[in-house]
Amino acid sequence: MTFTTVAAPRSYARTPRRGPVTRLLEDERWLAIVLLLPTVVLLGLFIAYPFIKGIMLSVTDTKVGVPGHFVGLQNFVNVWHDGIFRVAVWNTCIYTAIATIFKLALGLWLAVLLNNNFKGKAFTRAFILLPFIIPTVLSTLAWKWMFDPTFSVINWGLYRLGIIDHRINWLGDPDLALISVIIVNVWRGVPFFAISLLAGLQTISPELHEAAAIDGARAWQRFRHVTWPLLLPVTLVVMLFSVIQTFADFQLVYVLTGGGPANATQLFSTYAYQIGIGTGLLSQGATISLAVFPVLLVVVIVQLFYIRKAETH
Amino acid sequence: MIEGASWRRWVFFYVPLTAFIVGLLFPFYWMVITTVRPDNELYRPWNAPNYAPFWTTHPTLEHIKDLLTETLFTTWLLNTMIIALSATIISLFCGLLAGYALSRLKFPLAGALGTGIFITYLVPQTLLFIPLADIIRNFRLGDSPWALILTYPTFLIPFCTWLMMGYFKSIPKELEECARIDGATRWKAMLFIIFPIAVPGILSAGIFAFTLSWNEFIYALVFLSSPDEKTVPVGVTSELIRGDVFYWGELMAGALLGSIPVAFVYSFFVEHYVASVTGSVKG
Numbered sequence: 001m002t003f004t005t006v007a008a009p010r011s012y013a014r015t016p017r018r019g020p021v022t023r024l025l026e027d028e029r030w031l032a033i034v035l036l037l038p039t040v041v042l043l044g045l046f047i048a049y050p051f052i053k054g055i056m057l058s059v060t061d062t063k064v065g066v067p068g069h070f071v072g073l074q075n076f077v078n079v080w081h082d083g084i085f086r087v088a089v090w091n092t093c094i095y096t097a098i099a100t101i102f103k104l105a106l107g108l109w110l111a112v113l114l115n116n117n118f119k120g121k122a123f124t125r126a127f128i129l130l131p132f133i134i135p136t137v138l139s140t141l142a143w144k145w146m147f148d149p150t151f152s153v154i155n156w157g158l159y160r161l162g163i164i165d166h167r168i169n170w171l172g173d174p175d176l177a178l179i180s181v182i183i184v185n186v187w188r189g190v191p192f193f194a195i196s197l198l199a200g201l202q203t204i205s206p207e208l209h210e211a212a213a214i215d216g217a218r219a220w221q222r223f224r225h226v227t228w229p230l231l232l233p234v235t236l237v238v239m240l241f242s243v244i245q246t247f248a249d250f251q252l253v254y255v256l257t258g259g260g261p262a263n264a265t266q267l268f269s270t271y272a273y274q275i276g277i278g279t280g281l282l283s284q285g286a287t288i289s290l291a292v293f294p295v296l297l298v299v300v301i302v303q304l305f306y307i308r309k310a311e312t313h
Numbered sequence: 314m315i316e317g318a319s320w321r322r323w324v325f326f327y328v329p330l331t332a333f334i335v336g337l338l339f340p341f342y343w344m345v346i347t348t349v350r351p352d353n354e355l356y357r358p359w360n361a362p363n364y365a366p367f368w369t370t371h372p373t374l375e376h377i378k379d380l381l382t383e384t385l386f387t388t389w390l391l392n393t394m395i396i397a398l399s400a401t402i403i404s405l406f407c408g409l410l411a412g413y414a415l416s417r418l419k420f421p422l423a424g425a426l427g428t429g430i431f432i433t434y435l436v437p438q439t440l441l442f443i444p445l446a447d448i449i450r451n452f453r454l455g456d457s458p459w460a461l462i463l464t465y466p467t468f469l470i471p472f473c474t475w476l477m478m479g480y481f482k483s484i485p486k487e488l489e490e491c492a493r494i495d496g497a498t499r500w501k502a503m504l505f506i507i508f509p510i511a512v513p514g515i516l517s518a519g520i521f522a523f524t525l526s527w528n529e530f531i532y533a534l535v536f537l538s539s540p541d542e543k544t545v546p547v548g549v550t551s552e553l554i555r556g557d558v559f560y561w562g563e564l565m566a567g568a569l570l571g572s573i574p575v576a577f578v579y580s581f582f583v584e585h586y587v588a589s590v591t592g593s594v595k596g
Contacts, residue, residue: 199591248437
């Protein structure tokens, strides 16, 4: 062969001198260990260890400053018979279910609206995300002020429109409080759904719509049979994140009602806070958090199963 | 665009979109107007005849002045800034390295570690705050910014790692291979070839991490107790409400000024932020 003779001589690149550390890092396995070390240490120390510590706390009767003794599953038995805990779990489930349905419906609607071309689209999209990026506690305070029993601007609006003739006690009425809290959660969550679903919508080729339109499909049919199935995988992932965040929500309720009136808005997180931090019963509080963990786990596994199924289709 | 007559465009597009925008932004307008409204107008019952809620004829900066001079607000602002920045830098550092390792290197347990990090991504803070409070106390970190600087990365690192993994996967492997053929070590190829290309991804992860740390509430509420160590969200909710009395003017001024740093950062990097939101849900 003639061209073997023109192969470049290897001597043009002086092999750099390499120390033992550099040589060690050339091995993929050692490099991986070095790169992952900080992450594993931090997550181990502040996620895995607290998780184990939580389990250890839940089988003792530890209080703040008082080392506990082993009590077996007594805490779980107590929690099971605790009426407020049952109310809190029920409220958490209702809160998560209703808020997620509304966030999905409104978020999808908003995404479809934003998927049109119109003037000021980028601007609108940027402003619409504000509820999601502004610290929740601070925007929730604005809502608390809007829900104020005496000075509520919402009441003023409804009164002026002739819808109500007496004041509505948004947060003080046990029947209304949970609805009010859900409204704020939906308000905060809609932008996240809208922006994520919009990204999903933009990956759907307009040609599919045109083809369906030529075949005589109406707008709703096109949405139902073209857009929705293609959007399903993204929708399911967005819902997974939203359900977990909503299920574990704390700050919104803490600021608006503190779990009241009469535990009408008590969620498991606010109850765990009241017992574990408020009254210092660490073990009881840790038990409450742990007792909801299986519920959350089941919800997550079911959702992951559907995501897997939607992706393989 | 919606097809058909112009009334259809109005009914199916402009009206609902306007309703969404007004509904989503009204609370912020309300924050602003409450901040500049004098107290005698603020506390006028909603059904009083001269109640004009949407504007004020006597705007005042009294509430902002009170907030900045009479309270510890500026201290909280500084605390939050330091904590959010430090936690973001730590998380970016860890997430960048871990994301590279998990997306590019072959090693035993790679799959298990990836799954482990994804699971911690899904663990909400409210599940662990009680045992974590005990641990923070045992480590003698309580009531210091370190309690938050070290614990915030627990929910930021999984997110950063996840986002960076997605980003690294989009960079062709050949780039690195070229550098290695030219004599670069693995370490140098990563540092000088791959990381510079990943800057947009790093920026996205950083912006998102910063807003998340600014937003965090329950850890800050539980781990900090002295008024001058608090962050903005905790300070505003615990120190500006004295007993049952709400000073709404100052509260809204606090909410407004406490939101501005995040909104400011966000306004410069909207596209990166949107990329991180959509990237965070990509499998």
